[in-house]
Amino acid sequence: MMNNPWVNDFPQLKNGMIYFDTAATSLKPQAVIDMVDHYYKDLSANIHRGMYEAAVEATTLYEETRETVARFIQADSEEVIYTRGTTSGLNLVAFSYGLNQLKEGDEIIVSELEHHSSFLPWQAVAKKIGAVLKFVPLDEEGRITIAAFQSVLTERTKIVALTYVSNVMGFITPIQEIISLAHEVGAIVVVDAAQAIQHLDINVKELDCDFLAFSGHKMLGPTGIGILYGKAEHLKIMEPFEYGGDMNEDVEKDLSTWKQYPQKFEAGTMPIASVIGLKTAVEYIQNIGLETISDHIEKVHRYAIAQISQIRDVSIYNKSSETGIIAFNLENVPSHDAITFFAEHNIAIRAGQHCAKLICDWLGIHSCLRASIYLYNTYKDVDYFTQVIKQAVAYFKELGF
């Protein structure tokens, strides 16, 4: 089996940890760390308004990031808004678009696969407005299908807010078809791409989605930065979500006016270091190529499923996951007991509801373990993981679980 050529780019792996928690946050390649460092060491300067060299370089990098991200998802760069993360981006859509465009009785389609960040903003907006939340019925595996989507789509549907890839099940939503169906009834589609952006080649023009949000920290980038893509025609009519420095065109005591999008949505000092670091993260991914990345993940994932599904007393909830996420439990062992065993063995996985309680309810479980495979994981990692799962099963059985 080949050696993983990327492992060495990730300093955190040097201490021997087996990292299967990318779905929570990814590790950062040295190049990204260096870029953040470069900003703090050499360029610390607020952007857009400085004339000195550091400020000019910081501003250039800051705006180049927008172009890099735009090319990455095939957007126009004015349609790329910097946010604090997926959560902030989805809230921006819900409150700046949804709250102003919806009226009582309008329908919002969501699903039980949603992360709380893709669900709760719409629940809140629906409550404020008297709009109706409708859930796409999931199929027996827990997937969103086109037919199921059609069964809840009506002429009253105004918003469709769905995850592109579920952070618990790892399933890919057939979002392109859903978008075109939604558009037929005049609904707009908000895509939560937090778990998709690091796996799939996303072309927003081809998808024709109305909004799409993701986070830097889950795609090898820094914390504190996310991207909201929005179609120009929507961004044009939307009110700002936050008001402050740098987003206004004119300020008078009685009335102010805003800059064009995307600036009108970027109030105050943005997370400059993180923005700049995101550029490097995108470039790192582009250099390797999303196809290479997903090929690698698929291989390691298939190998892991083959191994783990042979272990007795382990339930896997999503064997057919396309994106390297494995949701499972040791039988009779609450996930928070199990996780401590893995932590003691230097394996980073996660236990709990993964900010997606509705899918736990749907699965009929209180919580589960989640291992997520990414670029820097190896077959060897899987071998060790398999072995530790076996030990865990034995250990807890002996304790009497």
Next chain:
Amino acid sequence: MMNNPWVNDFPQLKNGMIYFDTAATSLKPQAVIDMVDHYYKDLSANIHRGMYEAAVEATTLYEETRETVARFIQADSEEVIYTRGTTSGLNLVAFSYGLNQLKEGDEIIVSELEHHSSFLPWQAVAKKIGAVLKFVPLDEEGRITIAAFQSVLTERTKIVALTYVSNVMGFITPIQEIISLAHEVGAIVVVDAAQAIQHLDINVKELDCDFLAFSGHKMLGPTGIGILYGKAEHLKIMEPFEYGGDMNEDVEKDLSTWKQYPQKFEAGTMPIASVIGLKTAVEYIQNIGLETISDHIEKVHRYAIAQISQIRDVSIYNKSSETGIIAFNLENVPSHDAITFFAEHNIAIRAGQHCAKLICDWLGIHSCLRASIYLYNTYKDVDYFTQVIKQAVAYFKELGF
């Protein structure tokens, strides 16, 4: 004249730049840069939900930051909310508190000294609600006085949103007296401390302010993190501003409930690296001591004013500033022409309206230059600066300005 013992802590100064732009964003000491680095290199992990060592250490540092900040401003740690920056914090107050508590005809007191981030959210809320914005009349120097504040305070005043230190004039608002007067009529006071936190010893309990916001990046910390302090009694009744992962207690399809403050205001993955870096920034400031810092600034500032005010054809707008901010213009030279001259001489100052157009209007100028002095500035910096100002005056005069 003594050597500045802190200069060496700031790597960015190594390339010879003279940095007089702290009011825009501060330089970062190596210790802060190292802490951010430590997170990305060794701890990259999402917080609160991981059991493995890196996640536990990241979570610990993350929550210790809250305690460190709380002690720094004498708050209880639950009253300390992480935000993207001052702007986000002030928007949170305006939209989560203001929008829900105000009614038509209520009065909001602001001033022409406000940064747009302290003014625009309230202008927007006032417009939505039909509340009335009232401006504290500034005295002849441009200061907010207690008497002037009293002249606009009425029984209808519900919100007072004022800057503690003006980012253009550098004046300190007599905020403690204002707060107690405001409370007498039952109004709450929102303090913009973005330019105060790095200069003044702030004790929120003693001030008795209701809310207070500031940014990490202006106090030697990372970009993308700010703090909103709020009194427990207000935080308790406030709705979340953003909805998503980690801020909820229970999620059901039809109704969800929120965690206690501060968590209910922290939706989704926070800017973890920046939070952790802020801890180091606060500790760096504490180790030196705010008194030592302001003593140093005062000396250098007094020296600078003495030098610069002797140069003919330079107007200084705030000679009596208490906090090291110098707002000035070269006569007949638009600030954007002047600034290029300083940039060419490796001096980082700023030109423009400084996100505070109303005070430019008040001063009757389109824009101005701003130099801001901090810890790492020296008398030598001032000498060089003075000399370059003189050269600039001569240069532009010769060009025919």
Next chain:
Amino acid sequence: MSGLDNLYREVIMEHYKNPRNKGLVEDSTYKTFRIKNPSCGDDITIQSLVVDGIIKDCRQEGHGCSISMASASVLTEIMIGKTVAEALTVAENYLNMVSNKEYDEALDLEEAEVFSGVRQFPARVKCASIAWVAFKDTLK
């Protein structure tokens, strides 16, 4: 593995498998408090009946990991019969012990002593605390 064995002590497993005072009563003279920890899925409710300053009964119900379940069970057993003041002192000290803060080592925590292993597992402190925090709230 000594750390883990220290966590999963026999007494704990015994309480996990045979929980004491489980099941709530419908009686408004009981004070009830529920805490959910949404990130791990723990959900615990504690009920206390206080008569003349003495805890006459203490009930628990919920689901969660073995540590949270066992600590709820141990809690109820220990608390019944104590005065409110005693109960609060024990709870305070227990909570300090599991979170590795200073506590009165001379104080007898009875069976709750077995949760001292939690100190080595900062991420499990919440599991061991949740029932006890809920209990304190029933006495407010």
Next chain:
Amino acid sequence: MSGLDNLYREVIMEHYKNPRNKGLVEDSTYKTFRIKNPSCGDDITIQSLVVDGIIKDCRQEGHGCSISMASASVLTEIMIGKTVAEALTVAENYLNMVSNKEYDEALDLEEAEVFSGVRQFPARVKCASIAWVAFKDTLK
């Protein structure tokens, strides 16, 4: 200092001190476009009168730095008499020149040529562009 001298060329200073076609007209046959740059305080309005595809008049008004004022003045002088198509080509090339992008060097930018020094000052590109962007908008 050679960089700065390259920026503040004599022609620029001359236009700054003696602005051409300054002052707006109240005439609805003129197309008017205003751009404000709130961070620096620049505020420029351009008016164009197009008759039969030819720019018959071009006016400017506003305040800002010498570069923005002079470039507005030069703009109006150059544009009067040009066809809309010619004007757009010149504007496009001028904007590319000042922002250091590729442009048609064979094209005669006339007096606007003097703004080539702006390329060395990325932070001043906006100053040199604002009037020209507003002008393009008057032709839309």
